[in-house]
Amino acid sequence: MELKEKILSSYVAFENGIDINSDIHEIRTEALENFEKLGFPTKKLEEWKYTSLNAVLKNDFSIFLNKENSVQFADVKEYFIHDIDTYKIVFIDGKYSSFLSDVTHDGKDICLLSSALSKSKYSSVIENYFNKVAKQDNLTALNTAFANEGAYIYIPKSVEVEKPIQIINFTTGSEAATMVQPRNLIVVEENAHVQIIERHQSLTSNAVLSNVVTEIFAGRNATVDYYKIQNDEENASLVDNTFVDQKSNSVVSVHTFSFGGNITRNNLNFYQNGEHIDSILKGITIIEGKQHVDHHTLVHHIEPNCESHQDYKGIFNDRSTGVFNGKVIVNKEAQKTNAYQQNNNVLISDKATINAKPQLEIFADDVKCSHGCTIGQLDNDALFYMQQRGIPVKEGKALLMYAFANTVLESVKIPEVKSRITKLIATKLGVNIGFDL
Amino acid sequence: MLKINNLHAKIEGKSILKGLNLEVNAGEVHAIMGPNGAGKSTLANIIAGKDDYDVTDGIIELNGEDISELAPEERAHNGVFLSFQYPVEIPGVSVTNFIKTAINQTRKAKGLEDMPAKDMLKMIREKSELLEIDRKFLSRSLNEGFSGGEKKRNEIFQMAMLEPKLSILDETDSGLDIDALRIVANGVNKLKSKDNAVIVITHYQRLLEYIVPDFVHVLYDGKIVKTGDASLALELEAKGYDWIKQELV
Numbered sequence: 001m002e003l004k005e006k007i008l009s010s011y012v013a014f015e016n017g018i019d020i021n022s023d024i025h026e027i028r029t030e031a032l033e034n035f036e037k038l039g040f041p042t043k044k045l046e047e048w049k050y051t052s053l054n055a056v057l058k059n060d061f062s063i064f065l066n067k068e069n070s071v072q073f074a075d076v077k078e079y080f081i082h083d084i085d086t087y088k089i090v091f092i093d094g095k096y097s098s099f100l101s102d103v104t105h106d107g108k109d110i111c112l113l114s115s116a117l118s119k120s121k122y123s124s125v126i127e128n129y130f131n132k133v134a135k136q137d138n139l140t141a142l143n144t145a146f147a148n149e150g151a152y153i154y155i156p157k158s159v160e161v162e163k164p165i166q167i168i169n170f171t172t173g174s175e176a177a178t179m180v181q182p183r184n185l186i187v188v189e190e191n192a193h194v195q196i197i198e199r200h201q202s203l204t205s206n207a208v209l210s211n212v213v214t215e216i217f218a219g220r221n222a223t224v225d226y227y228k229i230q231n232d233e234e235n236a237s238l239v240d241n242t243f244v245d246q247k248s249n250s251v252v253s254v255h256t257f258s259f260g261g262n263i264t265r266n267n268l269n270f271y272q273n274g275e276h277i278d279s280i281l282k283g284i285t286i287i288e289g290k291q292h293v294d295h296h297t298l299v300h301h302i303e304p305n306c307e308s309h310q311d312y313k314g315i316f317n318d319r320s321t322g323v324f325n326g327k328v329i330v331n332k333e334a335q336k337t338n339a340y341q342q343n344n345n346v347l348i349s350d351k352a353t354i355n356a357k358p359q360l361e362i363f364a365d366d367v368k369c370s371h372g373c374t375i376g377q378l379d380n381d382a383l384f385y386m387q388q389r390g391i392p393v394k395e396g397k398a399l400l401m402y403a404f405a406n407t408v409l410e411s412v413k414i415p416e417v418k419s420r421i422t423k424l425i426a427t428k429l430g431v432n433i434g435f436d437l
Numbered sequence: 438m439l440k441i442n443n444l445h446a447k448i449e450g451k452s453i454l455k456g457l458n459l460e461v462n463a464g465e466v467h468a469i470m471g472p473n474g475a476g477k478s479t480l481a482n483i484i485a486g487k488d489d490y491d492v493t494d495g496i497i498e499l500n501g502e503d504i505s506e507l508a509p510e511e512r513a514h515n516g517v518f519l520s521f522q523y524p525v526e527i528p529g530v531s532v533t534n535f536i537k538t539a540i541n542q543t544r545k546a547k548g549l550e551d552m553p554a555k556d557m558l559k560m561i562r563e564k565s566e567l568l569e570i571d572r573k574f575l576s577r578s579l580n581e582g583f584s585g586g587e588k589k590r591n592e593i594f595q596m597a598m599l600e601p602k603l604s605i606l607d608e609t610d611s612g613l614d615i616d617a618l619r620i621v622a623n624g625v626n627k628l629k630s631k632d633n634a635v636i637v638i639t640h641y642q643r644l645l646e647y648i649v650p651d652f653v654h655v656l657y658d659g660k661i662v663k664t665g666d667a668s669l670a671l672e673l674e675a676k677g678y679d680w681i682k683q684e685l686v
Contacts, residue, residue, distance in 0.1 A: 382527050385521065385524070386535075387510040388485050388486075388509050388510075388517075388518075389536075390513040390540075391510060391539055395542060399538060400530075403527065406529045
């Protein structure tokens with residue numbers, strides 16, 4: 001059976017496990033109809049021209065795992081940022097792991113979506129926010145149809161969350177192929193502040209497809225710092241659909257570190273519903289082999305006096321392929337917009353490919369919009385210079401690449417995340433140097 | 438220390454060096470002068486191991502060991518230092534981190550541990566004072582946006598930090614005003630010892646007023662055609678290179 005058919009026919013089984021009389025379920029059913037119409041994206045769609053899911057979708061995915069799989073903390077510790085205290089919302093094969101998690105309801109809710117969906121005290125937040133910013137394209141619709149579990153984070157007015165929150169989705173590979181669809185809802189009210197680290201991690205070489213939807217609502221003057229660490233096994237594919245709704249004076253930054261996996265597709269969408277908003281989208285991609293990372297970003301400037309800053313750096317080795325499609329829309333009303341986009345790529349091998357496409361749709365006449373895109377190689381003169389000073393080629397290349405990517409790392413606000421990323425980069429580049437530039 | 442015998446080299450099929458001989462001993466300062474295109478920078482790059490050139494014949498020995506098959510970093514680990522005519526800009530890497538990495542990679546090649554941070558800082562402080570380098574300068578990206586003088590001073594600073602056996606200064610005087618020239622030359626002189634040697638490549642006699650050579654060589658058309666003492670540099674300054682060309686005919 002084709003995966004699409006399999007998914008559609010499994011819906012009845014899914015409905016058995018949830019409350020089908022809720023308003024939410026109407027949203028799900030509608031989304032399922034959408035997905036039935038749209039199906040999985042194909043390369044015929046402009047937005048999917050350079051990323052094909054065909055090979056991935058041929059896997060015979062298990063869609064709902066009935067087993068409760070568990071993992072030992074010692075075996076997965078390395079995937080946590082464990083040198084600082086954090087809240088943790090951890091899932092194993094799509095199911096909540098209370099053992100690995102550390103949640104709270106003390107003055108804020110850092111917990112599970114399934115419990116928020118089922119308890120009446122959360123109903124007003126769910127009603128106001130659930131599926132309100134997610135756009136119903138193919139894969140988002142699919143996720144919405146089955147939306148039941150994921151992180152639920154609600155930070156009330158003026159609350160500054162005292163430590164970062166980690167959202168980690170493990171897949172154990174207990175099945176030959178596993179599909180999971182986490183759904184995260186993050187509501188940060190006026191003047192509140194939160195830092196979140198998200199990771200999807202397969203624990204075996206079995207095939208995994210994660211189709212994630214994350215909705216983030218940042219109220220007036222709220223601050224959200226979001227870090228996505230994508231460094232998965234080579235058979236694990238990820239489609240990350242993130243939608244950010246910002247109100248006036250809010251600052252939201254999303255850093256995406258894509259260091260591995262099979263196919264990684266990031267759909268990162270920002271909607272600026274207010275004035276004096278700052279949206280920051282940054283990413284470092286370092287891949288090799290036949291890995292593929294696709295960044296599709298959208299910043300929609302709807303109202304005046306807002307800013308957006310995009311900075312994506314990519315380093316591609318072997319036969320790896322990358323896509324950067326950065327779309328900026330400036331509405332007619334959005335005067336005095338300052339939209340900045342930078343995308344720089346280094347191809348280490350002759351066989352590596354990057355498809356880069358800035359897309360600017362500007363309808364206002366008093367704006368500053370800049371974009372720069374470069375594709376290059378490492379500077380041989382710089383390498384010789386470094387060698388002459390005693391730095392071997394491998395270390396010299398690593399230093400050049402790290403320096404190249406460093407503009408993105410500079411704005412990481414959690415030192416432990418920064419040092420973790422630095423270590424991951426050193427490991428990826430096969431060197432043992434400090435990089436403290 | 439350095440012994441070059443019958444060196445022939447080509448770049449893109451064009452012969453640049455055509456049987457060059459040079460011997461430099463510890464404790465000596467040699468100047469290599471010559472008109473544009475004579476092969477001065479080619480010689481410097483070949484000693485340092487740049488692989489853009491085809492060395493078709495000849496021997497390069499450092500302390501009795503043939504270095505012609507060694508990678509540039511291995512030559513550096515053996516004590517070869519080249520002060521670049523055009524130092525490369527490396528955005529995002531600070532001067533301090535660069536030199537730290539260079540020193541520790543060199544130590545690693547010799548089987549030594551990283552230099553303790555305290556010792557490194559002390560050394561950086563001493564050597565930057567020697568070259569009259571502002572400390573703020575050390576946290577800037579390597580050579581990025583540096584003036585010509587700053588770049589050259591930074592080269593000599595790195596030389597001071599790495600303590601090479603053989604230093605080749607490739608047109609270190611170009612782009613320097615008289616004050617910077619004095620600082621750079623003073624630095625080089627202070628680093629001179631009976632155990633190391635310096636090759637100064639220059640067009641002009643000016644630098645040699647400060648760094649006094651034991652030998653002056655004239656490089657012309659890929660060969661050393663004349664060798665003398667410091668007075669040869671003065672003669673070249675006064676008379677140009679034409680008389681040498683005529684002598685050769």
